[in-house]
Amino acid sequence: MKAKVVEQFLALKASAGSGKTFALSLRFVYLLFCGANPHQILTLTFTKKASDEMYHRIHQHLKILKDSLKNGDYAQTIIYQELIKEGLTHQDIEDHMSNIYEEFAQSKPRIMTIDAFFHSVLKKFCWYAGVSYRFEVGNAPINEINDEFLSQLNQQSSQQIARFCFSHNISLNQFLTMLMNLDKAYEEIDKSQQNVFLASSHDIAQEIIQKMQVMASWIRSVPNATPRVVKHFQKTSLAEIMKSPRFLLEWQEHTWLKKIDLSPMDNVRQEILNLLKDYFISKESEVLQWLQSYVQIYKNTRDFYLRKANLxxxxxxxxxxxxxxxxxIDRDFFYFRLDDKITHILLDEFQDTSVMQYQILKPLMDEICAGNGRLSERSLFVVGDEKQSIYMFRGSFASVFEEASKRLQKSHLIYNYRSSPLVIAFNNTTFAPCYEGFVPSKYPKESASSEGYVKVQNCGEYPLEAAVYEELNTLLESGVSEDDIAILVFKNDDIQLLKEFINTKNPSIQLATEMSSSLFSKQEVKILLNALLFIQNRDSAFYLKNLLKLLGKAYNDDFSPQSALYTLKATRKPSELLLTLIEEFNIANNVSLKFLELSCDFLSIDEFLESLPVMMCSAPAQSNRGVKIMTIHKSKGLEFSYVILVDRFSGSQSDRQKFLYKYQEVSLHQIYYKMQGREDFDEEYKNVFEEEKKRKQQEELNVLYVAFTRAKEGLIVLQKNEKSAYERLSLKPTLQGVITPISKDSMIELESHSMPQVVEMSYHGKQSEFIRNEQETTSILNAAQWNNIKFGEALHSVFEMKLAYNMSDDDVHTRLLNRYGFYCNSSALSDALSKANACLQSEEFKQISRDKEILCEVSFIHQDKLYRMDTLLYNDKERIVLDYKSSLQGHENHQTQVQGYMQFLSSLDKGNPKADVKCRGYVVYPLYQRSFYEIFMF
Structure with missing residues (x-):
């Protein structure tokens, strides 16, 4: 097929509810019909849920298309109609449908999160990054890292850090987090930036005071200077100057100074202003240099622990x-290797990309757009919406979408397939004045949605939680199902507040809370952890008292001697202990059961407890049924029939960031240390300060946009009269439309599935109970033995990569370095590759492999034992097994091993008298002159 990609390089701006997932999946399907291999299309999303949804949507499109072509009703399917609009013909679709569907089903498409993509990149180049090939991804053991870092500090350093934390009103943990963030920023920052060397801030401050004394002396000599004015100029410290700097800034325009001719002091005043700017720059340099020394110590400590944990x-x-x-690594080499058979890139939610993520992806995107490479037909498809960029606290930078779009054609998705006409119109009216170049969403006429419902209510003195309960009751009384309602709030704390209030008023209302919290912060998990710690160390009353408190018991209470706390043995598996404790404390729910599930992979309490700090596990939702209560951030990407949007219960969180970041386009250019009042004297700092302020205000607006666009049928906005989060929207009380319940049929269907079905599963054992490995050893190995074993594994890997994957020598060597570079040096791995190649190019191997299929690493179970053949060569007449060994030591065992394989292969034809297949075997010693030893049956 030579179909040409329409709009080859496209940036698609997709407002909320405009069908971006459909657009992405349509693009993927279209590329398949243009001849792209599924594995050549790199599709990156920001959540696992989104990548899973993308895969299933593409598969569903292909299946619907395939079935409709078979049934003859293809003209009615949306995917067929859209492909025809894109320029494909019916013949194109019909001729290639079956092959495309089968190829997609059998392939492993690169549809993944951006984190997963970077994970695969690092796996490929781990040797160059000094990372083990078998590294795992998890949470860093923060407490251990922090403790080790603090233990390396002397008394003076500890006191300096304590003073810094006190003066900046931050905790020690926040200080340590700041060090980690600075380390990341130092990596990103433009290294060409030149440091400005000035006098020390102390010396500059003294010079400022001297200039002020000159000015004060002069003002005292002015006849019409009032005592108040004279006093105002008598500043003896920098702190006093910064406390009231207006007289310096306004100067002749200051109310008190208008009647005084200040021109004799104009030069002195300008010198003071210049010195104040220099003071802030010098102070910033000193603070950053002081912090950088600790950043390096913290980085080294953190790297040590992560390497130790292989994490x-x-x-x-x-x-x-x-x-x-x-x-x-050389960038050209990096992207040459990385670009292996990637010809099309699809990027979702690109407004959530961080600067660092964009810098990694940009050269790959540039190469795709340039069209240079092995394949001429390449495409780039970027989807995003700056209005939905709300993750600045995670490092996302909305400007990267605009930057990435500069060289691309631009298009908008103008229809909103999510919301009712009234909700769409209300949101258009509300947000059009707030966004430059706002493109109003349109209501698709073919949609069957009802007219909708919109209500904005000022709560006045009425408590917000009471207003929420009233609106919730109104919806329920109007026939709206609990499952169709979501309450959106600004903070996690508001979720619990509302849940408790509604439960107090009406316990029968089912609530499903979605809180962004760790599993380990849950009450049930804390109870179980303290119980495990007490069982492990019954001499410690600390964990017992913690447990009593968590269970709501008195300090002097105790548990019965028959309690599991006293009777369970600490040597039992943690899963067995936890199950008994859950039953005794009667805390069985999805939180405690999730914790129980985590424990099943561990054999001892020690092992389990040691692994917990690095585990990444969010608390599960209490239920998927009922009224949802969640934060606006948590709701992004979701939709609900009716949304009750609640104003802030408390003020917005104060900004505790101590640094400003200056960007040039989308590259981090400079770090500024925040100091109160600096913006009055340093114009460049002021510009960066204002830019940062503008970005934060923009994100606050984006949060509101996301919240308002979650509603399908109805939107209810509850706002306070003062300090409302919606002030900039200038909302007025309104009531439009009527509440329309979702159809009864869907409600009945939901109710019929409301009770989960309990199934008792029979125990059938597990492989570990009856399968033994072919070779098991419990001996302790020294370093030399361990290196020899790893060399042998590397040798086996060469044969596998060559025979099974037909890989080039360069690729094989790179993968050997990644996997075994920590154990074997480069020359040893080159030797392994050379010896294996010599074997594969020998006349003997060519003869025994002629006209045969090749399989590598063939596993089988025989008499409850797991075996693995290195290589199997076979055709209709003959089967040949090869087993590779790096040493002649134990040759008799090697012979017996291969004879066992041959015996198994011969047994496959028992019961088939017509079968006449010979079985042969070889032990291959690549490191010796005579490599192939044929083995005969007993």
Whole structure:
């Protein structure tokens, strides 16, 4: 097929509810009909849920298309209609449908999160990044890292850090988090920036005071200077100057100074202003230099612990990928290797991309757009919406979408398929004045949605929680199902507040809370953890008292001697202990059961407790049924029939960031240390300060846009009269439309499935109970033995990569370095590759492999034992097994091993008298002159 991609390089702006997932999946399907291999299309999303949904949507489109072509009703399917609009013919679709469907079903498409993509990149180049090939992704053991970092500080450093935290009103944990963020920023910052060397801030401050004394002396000599004016100029410290700097800034325009001719002091005043700017710059330099020394100590401590645990966080994976690209590997080589058979890129939710993520992806995107490479037909499809960029606290930078779109054609999705006409019109009217170039959403006429419902209510002195309950009752009394209602709030704390209030008023209302909290912060998990710790150390009353408090018991209470706390043995598996404790404390729910599930992989309490700090596990939702209560951030990407949007219960969180970041386009250019009043004297700092303020205000607006656009049928907005989060929207009380319940049929269908079915599963055992590995050893190995074993594994890997995957020598060597570079040096791995190649190019191997299929790493179970053949060569007449060994030591055992394989292969034809298949075997010693030893049956 030579179908040409329409709009080859496209940036699609997709407002809320405009069908971006459909657009992305349509693009993917279209590319398949243009001849793209599914594995050549890289599709990146920001959540696992989104990537799973994308895969299933594409599969569903292909299946519907395939079935409709078979049934003859293809003209009515939306996917067929859209493909025809894109320029495909019916013949194109019909001729290739079956092959495309089968190829997609059998392939492994690269539809993944951006974190998963960077993970795969780091796996490919781990040797260059100094990371083990078998690294895992999880939470960093923050407490251990922090403790080790603090233990390395002397008394003076500890006191300096304590003073810094006190003066900046931050906790020690916030200080340590700041060090980690600075480390990341130092990696991103433009290294060409030149440091400005000034006098020390102390010396500059003294010079400012001297200038002020000159000015004060002069003002005292002015006849019409009032005592108030004279006193105002008598500043003896920098703190006093910064407390009331208006007289310096306004100068002749200041109310008190208008009648005084200040021109004799104009030069002195300008010198003071310049010195104040220099003071802030010098102070900033000193603070950053002081912090940088601790950043390096913290980084080294953190890296040590992560290497020890063979662990990286998602942020570490991104950072290591960035370091690879910009510091540790040639960029052309990096992207040449990375670009292996990627010809099309689809990027979802691109407004949520961080600067660092964009810097990693940009060269790959540039190469796709340039069209240079092995394949001429390439495309880039970027989807995003700046109005929905709400993750600045995670590092997202909305401007990257605009930057990425500069060289691309631009298009808008103008229809809103989610919301009712009234909700669409209300949101258009509300947000059009707030966004420059706002494109109003349109209501698709073919949609069967009802007219909708919109209500804005000022609560006045009426408590917000009471107003929420009233609106909820109104919806329920109007016939709206609990499952069709969502209450959106600004903070996690508001969720619990509303839940308790509604439960107090009406316990029969089912509530499903979605809180962004860790599993380990839940009450049930804290109870079980303290119980495990007490069982492990019954001499410690600390955990017992914690447990009593968590269970709501008195301090002097105790448990019965027959309690599991006293009778259970600490040597039992943690899963067995937890199950008994859950039953005794009567805390069986999805939180405690999730914790129980985590424990099933561990054999001892020690092992389980040690692993917990690095586990990443969010608390499960209490239920998917009932009225949903969640934060606006949690609701992004979701939709609900009726939304009750609640104003802030408390003020917005104060800004505790201590640094400002200056960007040039989408590159981090400079870090500024925040100091109160600096913007009055440093114009460049002021510009950065205002830019940061504008970005935060923009994100606050985006949060409101996301909240208002979650509603399908109806939107209810509850706002306070004062300090409302909606002030900038200038909302007026309104009531439009009527509440329309969702159809009764769907409600009945939901109710019929409301009770979960309980199924008791029979125990059939597990493989570990009856399958033994072919070779098991419990001996302790020294370093040399361990290196020899790893060399042998590397040798086996060469044969597998060559025979099973037909890989080039360069690719094989790179993968060997990644997997075994920690154990074997480069020359040893080159030797393994050379010896294996010699075997594969020998006349003996060519003879025994002629006209045969090749399988590698063939596993089978025989008499409850797991075996694995290195290589199997076969055709209709002969089966040949090869087993590779790096040493002649134990040759008799090697012979017996291969004879066992041959015996198994011969047994496959028992019962088939017509079968005449010979079985042969070889032990291959690649490191010796005579490599192939044929083995004969007993």
């Amino acid at each position: 990286l966080t998602f942020d570490d994976v991104t950072l290591k990928s960035y370091e690879l690209l910009y510091h540790q």
